[in-house]
Amino acid sequence: MEQPLEALALPTAQPSRPLRRLPTMPLAWLGVVPFFVFALMFLLLPTLFLIAGAFQDPDGHFTLQNLRDLLAPNIISAYWISIEISAASALGGAFFGALLAAAVVLNGLPGWLRPTLMTFSGVASNFAGLPLAFAFLATLGRMGLVTVLLSSLLGFNLYRTGFNILSFWGLTITYLYFQIPLMVLILTPALDGLKKEWREASQTLGATPWQYWRMIAFPVLWPSLLGTTLLLFANSFGAVATAYGLTGSTLNIVTILLYAQIRGDVLHNQNLGYALALGMIVITGLSNVAYIVLRTRSERWLK
Amino acid sequence: MKRARLGPWIAVILGAIYFLVPLIATFEFSLRVRRNQYSFDAYANVLGDPHFQASFLYSTLIAFATIVVGVMLVVPTAYWVQLRLPKLRPVIEFITLLPLVVPAIVIVFGYLRIYNSSSWLPLTGSPASTNVLLVFGYVTLALPYLYRSVDTGLRTIDVRTLTEAAESLGARWPRILFTIIFPNVRVAIIGGAFLTFAIVIGEFTFAALLDRPAFGPYLQLVGANRAYEPAALSIIAFAITWACMGLIQIFGRDRRTGVAARP
Amino acid sequence: MTFLVLDGLQKIYGTHQVVQRFDLSVERGEFISFLGSSGCGKTTTLRMVAGFETPTVGTIRVDGRDVTQLAPNQRKVGMVFQSYALFPNMTVAQNVAFGLKVAGKSPAEIKTRVGEMLELIKLPKLADRYPYQMSGGQQQRVALARAIATKPQILLLDEPLSALDAKIRVSLRDDIRTLQRELGITTIYVTHDQEEALSMSDRIVVMSEGRMEQVGTPFEIYNRPATRFVASFVGHLNLLKATVVAPSEGRITVNGQAIRTAAALNGVPVGAPLTLALRPEAIRIGASETGNRLDGTISDVAFLGAIVRIRVQVGDNRLSLDTFNNPGSPPPARGEAVHLGFSPEDLHSVSDA
Incomplete structure (x- = not known):
């Protein structure tokens, strides 16, 4: 590790000596300038602009009115439906993904299943x-194969049960298609981190498989599971x-609302749109912070 | 503990049903154009559509531009941080992970406000400059994956020793970067590149809101107006994603050892 | 009194016979080592005793009771692993308490027992540490405490010292042996390290390619190796190619030089080739009056500090011998002609099996 001061001292102490080595400290910073300029222009400034705009009225004065306006019933319900769908698809993805990963990693299924599942998960998560x-x-959908087969073979009309692919459950089932594979991809290394010896040690100490899962495997996996x-x-x-x-635009979720706002200012208030964006950043930000914290804990255990 | 029990099999079979049925159904749906007879007409319609060809070509070019810009931005930065500014690493890592926190729609919303035609830098003013903005936007989206992949790749080689060895032989740093560092993180770059391609090729939000004639908005247009062609497009998109992942697997194997690189 | 009986154990995976006919009776409180290189079947045999593998053929009896089909959690064995295998989400105290908790002991009882155990392994102050906060040696001590906290009938140790540094290995080796003696617990110890096996065990089972090569005390194994494999695996050994001259008198020749063995070579025909084993420490430089003598040339001298290892060429046989360093006189030089003396009692014929 080169100390900044030492590096700084070199060119001034021996000014006549040609700079043969790699550029030293002041020049070293030049190496990351492109990255920071890029990040500033295309990631940080646009985001900060919206965050600042959320606290301004159309004339540019500070206000909290935009945040208060987020409490309007249609906006609150958009956030709420978004959170519900995200929570349902995250919990469902976590549950089924964990089940699949566990089935393939921990039990004596044929060896080819695991690479197949991993490759397929890579594809499906994208x-x-x-x-x-x-x-x-x-x-x-109404004309979809499963809908048609259910009604022609079993006489079961899926849509008469109130199901609609354009609804909460339809969207959740669809999201699961990339959520489950994502869980499989992230959880598999964590399951591999469960050492065979832990199970064996617990067995020789008299524990049942259930006790092993409850007292060792699950507590060790918990941070990864929750974080993912x-x-x-x-x-x-x-x-x-x-x-x-x-x-289309029929479901009132927050991303669709924001999309419509960007296209045509449906909220009739540009700054309220910024506040909408700020609300999204806060929600995803909180869940990511929680993820990072829990991730650090789980890696400490599996060290 | 080697005997397979019923539970895991049930999980795997249910999983297979959930993941395969939509693919089968979509494929079946895409064949339904003619009454009472399966045909590949939907595919012929799609592939013969000049808009398909144009938008697909456009998105492919944008994807390549994204990969080139992304690699040129990420590899030197990651290399430089490991070699010279290791203290900066947490900061850089945090920034590269931000696109996972800030949703794409929020980022593009910001672009539209900062770079509109009456702003200090009117990037959305002309089609050409909007294309540039789109590429930069996609680089942002790809940043978490690309940076992680390259950084991990660099960590497996001894950057400092390689650089010092090259220096002692009289190489200057552009040469070091192109002849020593790039080839050694080839696997990581290729992996990141295919992933970037898979993300960019069908991306909708950025392209639609920046109003570019990309594949994503084309998909949306077809979806809104045609019955069977969307299913055909869906199958094509799935095949492209599969191809990208397959190529990552193939190129991800290190030629020297035959061992797959860690993602 | 026989406590643990392994009766005709075999383990076959597909067509590969990992363990072939393993028969062993272990006394109560005995310390037995399974010694061999990796893949010799020693760990598989241990895992059959633990219950992780079921023997293809044969039975395992503990205290007269057949446990062959019992699950590991009903066998009352304690096991220590090479990788420590401490539960990472539990503190030292919780790890040691695990078996007691599972067995439904009262909290007070658990607390007392855990305290005793931590005293026993000399780590009473680390009760609240997590495994990742401790050195390998400390972790392995805790693993040992965890294994014996439930007072198991048999203690199984699977290469417990292999992952540790040389110094800690030696001190922990002594600690394990002392603890085992104090508690009088029947122990099976799997290792590939002959020094460990020789220094700790009451008896050693030397294994190779799934076979038991020899069972005996460390003294017997080292000084009377039954097979060529044991002879070469345990300690350093010179193997001499000899020709039989007079079997009943033990007279033989090595490269034309006549020597003799103490025991008669009954059943070996005149003129037959014979392999003889001779420990390096049994050879002296300079011929004795009564013993055997071989003449040769020094081909190599390695100064190892307290010991000087000298290689001597006798025809096409090369012998190693160890002498102590003598500060008064420098070691002999290469090319010097020497007489080697050794007693007929130290020559053993070994079978080629």
Whole structure:
């Protein structure tokens, strides 16, 4: 590790000596300038602009009115539905993803299943947006294969039960298609971190498999599980394209509302739009902070 | 403990049903254009559509531009931070993870406000400069994956020793970067590049809100106006994603050892 | 009194026979080592005793009771692993308490017992540490305490010292042995390190390729190796190629030089080749009046400090011998001609099996 001061001293102490070595301290900072300029212009400033705008009225004066306006019933309900869908798809993704990962990692299934599942999860976790929406319309839409087969083979009309692919449950089931694989991808290394010897040690000490899971495996996995669930939450909370492709603008979730606001100022208040964005950042930010904290804890254990 | 029990099998089979049925259904749906007879007409319609060709080409070019800009930005930065400014690493890491916190729609919203045609830097003023903005936006989206991949790759080689060895042989740093560092993180770069491609090719939010003729908005347009073609497009998109992941797996294997690189 | 009986144990995976006919009776309180290189079946045998593997053939009896089909959590064995295997989410005290808690002991009883155990392993102040906060040696002590806290019938140790530094290895070795003697607990110790096996065990089972090569006390194993494998695996050993001259008198030749063995070589025909084992420490430089003598040339001298290891070429046989360093006289030089003396009692014929 080179100390900044030493590096600084070199060119001044021996000014006549040609600079043969790598550029030293003042020049060393130049190496990261492109990155910081980029991050500032295309990530930080745009975000900060919106955050600042959320606290301003159209004339640029400070106000908290925009945040108060977020409490309007249609905005609150948009946030609420977004949170519900994200929570449902995160919990569902976590549960089924954990089950799948555990099935493949921990038990004596044929060896080819694991790489197959991992590769498929890599694909499916990236198969989101409009193509995913189309796929689920073709599956569970009114004319979808599953809907049609259920009614022609079993006489079961899915849509008469109140199910609609354009609804809360439809969106949640669709989101699970990338949430479950994401959970599998993140949780598998954590499951691999469970040492075989822990199970064996617990057995020789008289523990049943259930006691092993309750007292050792689950507590060790818990931070990863919870952390990944929060990441899944943020993941679906910010999703636009899948929802838009499935429902158009019919479902009142916060990303769709913001999309409509950007396109046509449906809120009739630019700064309220900024506040809407700020609300999203706060929610995904909180879940990511929680993720990072829990992740650090789980890695400390598995060290 | 080697015997398989019923539970894991049930989980795997249910999982397989959930993941395969939509693919089968979508494929079946895409064949339904003609009455009472399956055909590939939807695919022919889509592939023959000049808008498809144009938008797909556009998105492919944008994806390549994104990969080039992203690599040129991320590799030197990651290299430099490891070599010279290790204290900066947490800061850089935090910034690269921000796109996971700030949703894409929020970032593009900011672009539209800061870079509109009446601003100090009117990037959205002309199609050409909007294309540049779109590429930079995609670099932002790809940043978490690309940086992590390259940084991990760099950590597996001894950057400092390699650099000092090259220096002692008289190489200057651009040469070091291109002949020593890039080849050694080739696997990481390729992995990040294919992932970037998979993210960018069908991306909707940025392209639609910046009003660019990309593949994502084209998908949306077809979805809103046609019955069977969206299913065909969905199958095509799935195949592209699969190809990207497959190529990551193939190139991800280190040629020297035959061992797959860690993601 | 026989406590643990392994009767005709075999373990076969597919077509691969990992353990072949393992028969052993262990006395109560005995310390037995399974010694061999990796893949010799020693760990598989240990895991059959623990209950993690089921023998393909054979039975395991503890205190007269057949436990072959019992699950590991019903066998009352304590096990210590090479990788420590402490539960990472529990403190030292919680780790040691685990078995007692699972067994439904009262909190007061658990507290007392855990305190005793931590005293026993000399780490009473680390009760609230987590495993990652401790050194490998400390972790392994805790693992040992955890294994014996429930007063198991048998203690199984699977290469417990292999992951540790040399110095800690030696001190922990002594601690394990002392503890084992004090508690009188029947112990099986798996290792590939002959020094560990020789220094700790009441008896050693030397294994190779799934076979038991020899069972005996460290003294027997070292001084009377039954097979060529044991001879070469345990300690350093010179193997001499000899030809039999007069079997009943033990007279033989090595490269034309006549020597003799103490025991008669009954059943070996005249003129037959024979392999003889001779420990380096049994050879002296300079011929004795009564013993055997071989003439050779020094081919190599390695000065190891307290010991000087000298290699001598006798025809096509090369012998190693160890002498103590003598500050008064420098070691012999290469190329010097020497006479080697050793007693006929130290020559053992070994079978080629």
